[in-house]
Each structure stands twice: as structure tokens, then as C-alpha cells.
Amino acid sequence: MTEAEAAERLAFLAAEIARHNALYHTDDAPEISDAEYDALGRENAALEKQFPHLVRADSPSRQVGAAPAAHLSKVRHALPMLSLDNAFADEDVADFIDRVRRYLNLPTDAEVALTAEPKIDGLSCSLRYEKGVLVLAATRGDGTTGEVVTDNVRTIPDVPQRLAGDVPEMFEVRGEVYMSKADFAALNSRLLAEADDPEKARQFANPRNAAAGSLRQKDAGVTATRPLRFYAHGWGEVSALPADTQLGVMRAIASWGLPIAQDLGRFTDLDGLLGHYRAIEAKRADLPFDIDGVVYKVDRLDWQQRLGFVARAPRWAIAHKFPAEKAETELVAIDIQVGRTGKLTPVARLKPVSVGGVTVTNATLHNKDEIKRLGVRPGDRVLIQRAGDVIPQVLENRTPEAARPPYVFPTHCPECGSEAVREEGEVDVRCTGGLICPAQRVERLRHFVSRHALDIEGLGITHIESFFRDGLLQSPADIFKLTKEKLLSRERWAEISAQNLVAAIDAKRRPPLDRLLYALGIRHVGEVTARDLARRYRSWEAFMAMIDSALAIRADIQPVLGEDERKCLQRRNKAVVEAVATPNIGPEVANAILDFFEEPHNREVVSDILAAGVEIEDVVHEVRESPVTGKTVVFTGSLEELSRDEAKAQAESLGAKVAGSVSAKTDLVVAGPGAGSKLKKAADLGIEVIDEAAWLEIVRAARG
Numbered sequence: 001m002t003e004a005e006a007a008e009r010l011a012f013l014a015a016e017i018a019r020h021n022a023l024y025h026t027d028d029a030p031e032i033s034d035a036e037y038d039a040l041g042r043e044n045a046a047l048e049k050q051f052p053h054l055v056r057a058d059s060p061s062r063q064v065g066a067a068p069a070a071h072l073s074k075v076r077h078a079l080p081m082l083s084l085d086n087a088f089a090d091e092d093v094a095d096f097i098d099r100v101r102r103y104l105n106l107p108t109d110a111e112v113a114l115t116a117e118p119k120i121d122g123l124s125c126s127l128r129y130e131k132g133v134l135v136l137a138a139t140r141g142d143g144t145t146g147e148v149v150t151d152n153v154r155t156i157p158d159v160p161q162r163l164a165g166d167v168p169e170m171f172e173v174r175g176e177v178y179m180s181k182a183d184f185a186a187l188n189s190r191l192l193a194e195a196d197d198p199e200k201a202r203q204f205a206n207p208r209n210a211a212a213g214s215l216r217q218k219d220a221g222v223t224a225t226r227p228l229r230f231y232a233h234g235w236g237e238v239s240a241l242p243a244d245t246q247l248g249v250m251r252a253i254a255s256w257g258l259p260i261a262q263d264l265g266r267f268t269d270l271d272g273l274l275g276h277y278r279a280i281e282a283k284r285a286d287l288p289f290d291i292d293g294v295v296y297k298v299d300r301l302d303w304q305q306r307l308g309f310v311a312r313a314p315r316w317a318i319a320h321k322f323p324a325e326k327a328e329t330e331l332v333a334i335d336i337q338v339g340r341t342g343k344l345t346p347v348a349r350l351k352p353v354s355v356g357g358v359t360v361t362n363a364t365l366h367n368k369d370e371i372k373r374l375g376v377r378p379g380d381r382v383l384i385q386r387a388g389d390v391i392p393q394v395l396e397n398r399t400p401e402a403a404r405p406p407y408v409f410p411t412h413c414p415e416c417g418s419e420a421v422r423e424e425g426e427v428d429v430r431c432t433g434g435l436i437c438p439a440q441r442v443e444r445l446r447h448f449v450s451r452h453a454l455d456i457e458g459l460g461i462t463h464i465e466s467f468f469r470d471g472l473l474q475s476p477a478d479i480f481k482l483t484k485e486k487l488l489s490r491e492r493w494a495e496i497s498a499q500n501l502v503a504a505i506d507a508k509r510r511p512p513l514d515r516l517l518y519a520l521g522i523r524h525v526g527e528v529t530a531r532d533l534a535r536r537y538r539s540w541e542a543f544m545a546m547i548d549s550a551l552a553i554r555a556d557i558q559p560v561l562g563e564d565e566r567k568c569l570q571r572r573n574k575a576v577v578e579a580v581a582t583p584n585i586g587p588e589v590a591n592a593i594l595d596f597f598e599e600p601h602n603r604e605v606v607s608d609i610l611a612a613g614v615e616i617e618d619v620v621h622e623v624r625e626s627p628v629t630g631k632t633v634v635f636t637g638s639l640e641e642l643s644r645d646e647a648k649a650q651a652e653s654l655g656a657k658v659a660g661s662v663s664a665k666t667d668l669v670v671a672g673p674g675a676g677s678k679l680k681k682a683a684d685l686g687i688e689v690i691d692e693a694a695w696l697e698i699v700r701a702a703r704g
Helices: 003-026 034-050 090-103 181-194 207-215 220-224 246-255 270-282 301-307 368-374 438-449 461-469 484-488 495-506 513-519 527-537 540-556 565-580 587-598 600-611 644-653 677-685 692-703
Strands: 074-076 114-120 123-130 133-139 145-147 170-178 229-238 265-267 291-298 317-321 325-338 344-355 358-364 381-386 393-397 632-636 657-659 668-671 688-690
Touching: 003 034, 090 270, 090 291, 090 301, 090 317, 090 644, 114 246, 114 270, 123 207, 123 229, 133 145, 170 207, 181 207, 207 220, 229 246, 246 301, 265 270, 270 291, 291 301, 325 438, 344 368, 344 381, 358 381, 368 393, 438 461, 438 513, 484 495, 513 527, 513 540, 527 540, 540 565, 540 587, 565 587, 587 600, 632 644, 632 677, 644 657, 644 692, 668 677, 668 692, 677 688, 688 692
Parallel strands: 632 657, 632 668, 668 688
Antiparallel strands: 074 145, 114 265, 114 291, 123 133, 123 170, 170 229, 291 317, 325 344, 325 381, 344 358, 381 393
């Protein structure tokens, strides 16, 4: 794969995984299976490892979950609720243990004790107890902000309102809300029996969806009628810990009256750990609840603290996933969906088949190349796999080679008839119709009001499509021109519903800069990139001043005598990145941002939004102060207490930038035994040099 192909594939993976995160965590309506989702994540990780300089600011490796649901009140977690990295083979587990040793600077044969417990397929939830009394319950949400579900959780029999015994002043328990297989079947049977029309009865797809939908009800009385369970697997913010090991704290949590995994064990060798995994896997089908793997955690809490976290997961834990379940079925049809960027996505419609007790009917085929690789056509028999969700992954075509012609990917958009093309270096086929394509315009409007963008509650896809058909909505600015009178003139709109929608729109007339940048739908600009840009420029005026300057710089760079096109492009890309001057934004994303604002129509869209009474809020970014905040630090020589990765993570957590070489821009050098040329250069430049002990003192003082 070329670098250009890798960049395009990473862009696709970032957008696709973000979409599936929202479907799974926010809407409880996944479109793909765990196995297919994990495969996308593995592909992303492999490409980032092969091309580390192409890691995107909105990379899935930096993301957790999805935004909280709009109908529930929000709460910010005192400590983020992160997800886990995955292991899929025994070798992955061995690598995880080796990484722990390297990070902690331990001998290669040092004993690393790990706990192991089943990974229940449920909805993550935190329970905050103060003086032993339950005061708050919240879902994980996007990892930073969750939904308040306290009243709903109080209806779960497994959750005590008051903890027993000697408990800390404040303790936040974290675990999973789930539904047993038997209770799930009974609930679906009851919903079917209670329905006036059995054919239209609400049926949950699987226990995880049933648990999520039941917990996130507006009415706690509905939750009380659903057979929910809870079990604890960790903790968040605490005033004090009752033990210094993972196993010790979990046993204390159990003694207070909260259920924990019965198969929780502690192991000091790889063979014992994997043996426990296989024992749990062997009885998986007979367990009363769904599990999709086993979670391993470093037992020593002081080691957990040193290991810390990467962008979205702890370094001290990993989930060892089970192999996916498989089945064979018929591919009935291939439908083409058109997204807001014009991308044509093929979707496989399958003859319904039961896999592990769940009926599956659809699967994404990703793109034209995936169809060609699989060689699939309507009417083929295909092997699919499922690992806990409704939608499977198509593994292979089981139909023998036949005289039937291969599937022909559309050359024109099914929505507007415009030519559909694949540009050089891209994997996706896109409609060239732009804003004349109704699918793209509708999708862009839907994106603009989505939860991750302006989050306008009550303006869903049904209303957007209806308003668009009738000419009421054609661009984002039209949203802010909707009035109660316009809505009341339409069928099935009453005073209260019209008033509520207008109020929801008015509440979003002062969007933060990062949300507006994301809402505009700029290619390659996800939530993280939008946030990075907003933190860098703080205001719309400063951001647009940068855009105008960067566009002028890019336009001025032309080939010089004797220079080929490739070298000119390299110079232009370097200049563009320097002009955008935002961490984690490379040439591909920078050029996409400039391309967007170079298009007069896009500028007109933004001008119309502002003219409609929208005021973009400046960003106030709080930085945790420390003696090294904003400074550039270089580590050199051998560190005795810290690994290089741990030292770098400490510096970045204190607001410092870590560089690999000493220059005039370096502010501080931390030198250990064996420091050579970097130490000499620091002395020549008069840069402050400290040893590891002094560095650790800075870290301790900053952390209080």
C-alpha cells in the first residue's frame, strides 16, 4: 500500500468507526457486529503502526464511546470512563505483558500478576456512593460526559441503596448493567403478548440492546419493569482505597454488597492466565448472560498508576476477545447508500439467519474494492460471523465460480444520476453532484444538527427530509429561520411541538467554535480535529485570518526552474502545515480545510449562518499549570526509575512538549547516566539540565 492509499484508508476508517461508535453507544442501534468493528480497529492500528506519521487527530485510537443521549441530563465524569484495547490471540496477551514490563523498566523475567474476569456484554455504568449512600448513577457516554440515570438504576435489585460495612467517605463503583439470556427472552415474549398488533410489536435485537434501552428510559417506572442486573468490575474517583491491589479492592466492593464476577481470579504466569480464559470460553454458551471475552488487569495498583493511560484506554488492562460465531446465508441484494460527502457505500442485504440465537439481515460491504475482493453477487452463498451484535461481517463467498457476471458497481449516483467516480489514490467512489444531490444535502443537514455537531434536539432525519422536500430547509442557515408560524402551517404540528423545536434551535444560536467547525462537514475534520483547531485559534475571527493567510501562502508556491511536480507539492504541503500550525494536523487534513474555505459556496453557507443570528463562542481552554507547562523537554541517557515512555507521558500530562533532539527551542534537558552528545549540546546552548530525581520532584509537586 502506498502512503497516499494508507492516508485515504485511515481517513475512511476514522469516519466509519466514529459512525459505528455513535450507533452503538448513543443510539443502541448497531449496524455491524463486534467482530467487524474489531476488524476495522485492527486494520486502523496496523496502518498506524506501518505509517506512524499518518496518525490522524481524529484517529479511532484516540476515541472513546460516543456522545450521550440528548433526552437525558448530562454529567461530567470526575475521571474518564475509558474503553479497553483488545487482544485476539495468545501472542497478543504475551505482548501485552511484555509491554508492561518494558514500560515499568522491569527485568524480562519479572513476575507480573494479573487479574482475569469475564467481559459481560452490557452497558457501562458508574455508581457514586457518599458515606455509603448512592447519590449518582451515570452511563459512560463518550467517556468524558455521561447520562444521569440515578432513578433508573435505583430500580435494579443488584444495586444497593446503601453499602454495608466500613466504606470510604466517597467511592465511585464502575461496572456493567446487563440482562440475562432468560430474562431477555421473557421480556421479548411479554412485549409481544402486550402488543395490539403482534406484527408491529417492539422486539429487542439482543440482551445488550435490551439493557441499554431499558436503562436509558425517560420514565424510571418503565425501567423498573425490565429485568436488569449489575455487576462491578472497577472504580473511578475515590476518597480512599481499601487495598493496594486490584483483587483486594474488588473483594472489598463485594463485601459492601455489590456483585462481582464469580470467575474473577489472579494469575502470575501466562499459562495460568490463558488456561482461565479457555475455561471461561468452554462454558460460555452455558452462562446465564452474554460475554465476549476475558479482561486482564495488572494487579498492583501502584503499577497501574505508573502505567497510566493512552488516549482512550489504560495501559494496565486489555480485553482478550473470543472468536466470532459463524453461519452461512444468501446475499439477497446489494444496496447503495449515499453519504453527506457523496460516498457510495454498498450494503449487503442478507436472507435472515440465526447466529448464536440472534437473527441477522444486513452487513456493510465498505466499498467497491471489498466487493471485488470477496467476489460477491446477489444470489451468492456467503459465510458470515457475529460476535454479540445484530449485523454480521461477510467473511467469504461460498458460491463456486460460475458463468454469472460479476457485480457491477454503479457509475452514476442512485439518488441524483450524477457521475460517480473514484479519484486517484482513493478507495471510495463518490457522487460528483455535490449540493445538487439531494442525498448529500439531506445528509449534510442531518450532520449539522447531530449530537456531535450542534446537537439540536427534536430535529431528526424525518423532519429534515420532510422540510427539505417542501423547500423549507435547503442549507444550514435555513434551520435558524424556522419559526413557530412556519411550523404551525404544516400538518401534524401543534403549538407545543412547534414551540419546543424553535426553542431547541434558539438554544444553539451560540455554538462553541469546535462544534461549528465539526458541523460544517469539512472532509477529514472530525470532533478531535475540530477541537484541536478551536483550542489553537480560540475565536472564529482568528481562525478565518489563518485560513486567508494559508490560502495565500499555498497559492504563491509554484514550481521553480528545474523542480519537478513532486518536490513542489512537498514544499507546498510543508508550507500549508506550518500555516495551519495546529498539533496533529498533517498536509492531507490541512489541505482539506483550505479546499473547503476556498470554495465560494462554502463561505457563503457560513456567511448565511452568521447572518441568521448565530454567534460563535470563543474557546476558553484551561491548561493545568506546572513548571514545565508550554516548555519543550528532552530526555537523554538511561533513566533508572522510569521508562522513556513513562517519562514522556508524565511530561505531556503536565503540558510540556517532548522533543527527540536538543535545539535552541529546548527549555529543559533531563539527563540520566550515559548521556552523550545531547548533554554536550545542551551545555553549549546554556540549556537547563536536571537529573531524573529532580524531574520526579517536579512531577510530584505538580500532582500535589
